Amino acid sequence: MSALSQHNARLSFTRNTRVDVRMSTSRFSYDALLAGPPRLLAGPGELTRVASVAEAVADRAGGPLRALLVVGGGFHRRSWREPVLTALRPFRVRLAVQPDMPTPDCVARLAAQVRAHRADVVVAVGGGSVMDAGKAAAAMSAESVITADRVVEACEEGAPSRGVPVVAVPTTCGTGAEATPFATVWDRRRGWKLSLRGGAVRPAAAVLDPDLLVGLPADQLAASLLDTLAQGVEAAWSTRSDERSAALGAAAWAELATLLERPRPLGPAERRSVLLAGHYAGRAIATAGTTICHALSYPLTLRHGLRHGHACGLTLAPVLRYNAAVGESDCADPRGPARVRAAIAGVARAAGADGPGDLAGRVESFLAAAPLPRVAGFGDADRIAVEALGYDRAAGNPRRVDARTLARILTNLP
Numbered sequence: 001m002s003a004l005s006q007h008n009a010r011l012s013f014t015r016n017t018r019v020d021v022r023m024s025t026s027r028f029s030y031d032a033l034l035a036g037p038p039r040l041l042a043g044p045g046e047l048t049r050v051a052s053v054a055e056a057v058a059d060r061a062g063g064p065l066r067a068l069l070v071v072g073g074g075f076h077r078r079s080w081r082e083p084v085l086t087a088l089r090p091f092r093v094r095l096a097v098q099p100d101m102p103t104p105d106c107v108a109r110l111a112a113q114v115r116a117h118r119a120d121v122v123v124a125v126g127g128g129s130v131m132d133a134g135k136a137a138a139a140m141s142a143e144s145v146i147t148a149d150r151v152v153e154a155c156e157e158g159a160p161s162r163g164v165p166v167v168a169v170p171t172t173c174g175t176g177a178e179a180t181p182f183a184t185v186w187d188r189r190r191g192w193k194l195s196l197r198g199g200a201v202r203p204a205a206a207v208l209d210p211d212l213l214v215g216l217p218a219d220q221l222a223a224s225l226l227d228t229l230a231q232g233v234e235a236a237w238s239t240r241s242d243e244r245s246a247a248l249g250a251a252a253w254a255e256l257a258t259l260l261e262r263p264r265p266l267g268p269a270e271r272r273s274v275l276l277a278g279h280y281a282g283r284a285i286a287t288a289g290t291t292i293c294h295a296l297s298y299p300l301t302l303r304h305g306l307r308h309g310h311a312c313g314l315t316l317a318p319v320l321r322y323n324a325a326v327g328e329s330d331c332a333d334p335r336g337p338a339r340v341r342a343a344i345a346g347v348a349r350a351a352g353a354d355g356p357g358d359l360a361g362r363v364e365s366f367l368a369a370a371p372l373p374r375v376a377g378f379g380d381a382d383r384i385a386v387e388a389l390g391y392d393r394a395a396g397n398p399r400r401v402d403a404r405t406l407a408r409i410l411t412n413l414p
């Protein structure tokens with residue numbers, strides 16, 4: 001057994017905690033929920049092991065590995081800058097800064113750096129945009145010609161099947177990008193959000209170290225939690241959901257239940273919970289995908305500059321109520337409306353809520369108290385609704401939606 005697989009059996013902040021997602025039909029252990037890629041190191045201080053994880057997933061042995069370290073624009077100000085560089089000292093490291101949301105140009109540029117450095121591994125340390133940029137660049141680096149147009153094409157056709165392995169190290173919570181086989185790429189010229197998908201996009205390993213969340217700004221935290229909540233419930237009710245994605249989605253809400261009820265600054269226990277919840281939700285959407293809250297969020301981000309999690313969280317409560325009222329005539333899930341209602345009920349129980357109405361009320365209260373910009377309806381609701389329906393994620397919603405319904409949701413936000 002390799003050192004890494006021994007570590008896989010030692011999830012230091014999860015192994016002694018029983019998961020009770022309060023599903024009516026099943027119980028899942030942490031082992032079952034966390035089975036499959038990415039390989040995982042999780043616990044305070046695990047950042048120090050990032051080099052051993054990278055060695056375990058890299059194809060090459062002998063001599064120091066070459067690593068492209070992808071970080072965000074604020075890397076040099078972060079408290080974890082030195083620990084990251086120290087942990088990667090055994091490697092030949094080149095630093096690549098990804099200051100903003102990844103665009104096709106950024107991905108092409110980063111992929112060229114992966115090639116130029118002859119990187120054996122990409123280590124992405126940052127939030128969702130940094131991890132997505134690193135994932136996309138690592139996958140695209142296998143291409144013979146790397147241009148922005150080729151990145152756009154690959155988003156439409158699927159990522160190359162083999163790229164440089166990625167070790168993802170989240171420094172925010174909520175996105176779950178360390179677990180998913182897709183990367184968001186923002187095509188600002190066309191005003192459209194793209195997704196690069198494929199096995200090569202999924203990180204080979206993830207390091208979840210709750211110490212990296214120390215100092216996470218309150219607005220970023222609130223948006224991240226809303227992203228986790230949206231991803232959790234969408235993976236539970238999606239037409240592509242299965243029992244495991246529903247359990248993972250519910251488990252994410254269970255981890256966040258007390259924070260949802262009583263928002264507060266993060267201590268060690270809360271940092272563990274939010275990181276774990278985000279990872280659960282990431283694994284859940286890796287299987288089930290997201291649905292209409294995420295489809296609506298893309299035009300809200302592109303047109304109104306809302307943070308991703310905030311954009312998802314804005315419509316979460318009304319969509320929750322809407323989907324909970326699904327019937328035979330408008331159910332998009334061939335398994336029928338009872339399955340949709342059961343999935344929502346499972347999430348509500350996990351969160352300690354008394355049904356979907358109570359659950360939606362908790363989300364609204366959290367949003368109202370969150371340190372995020374206030375939003376009072378959208379003058380371009382009709383256009384946002386039409387654009388949202390153009391994203392394939394909209395088709396995963398378990399209750400049929402049309403542009404009028406979505407526009408109504410957007411104009412009646414509390």
Ligand SMILES: [Fe+2]
Nearest residue numbers: 175227231312
């Ligand atoms: Fe998301």
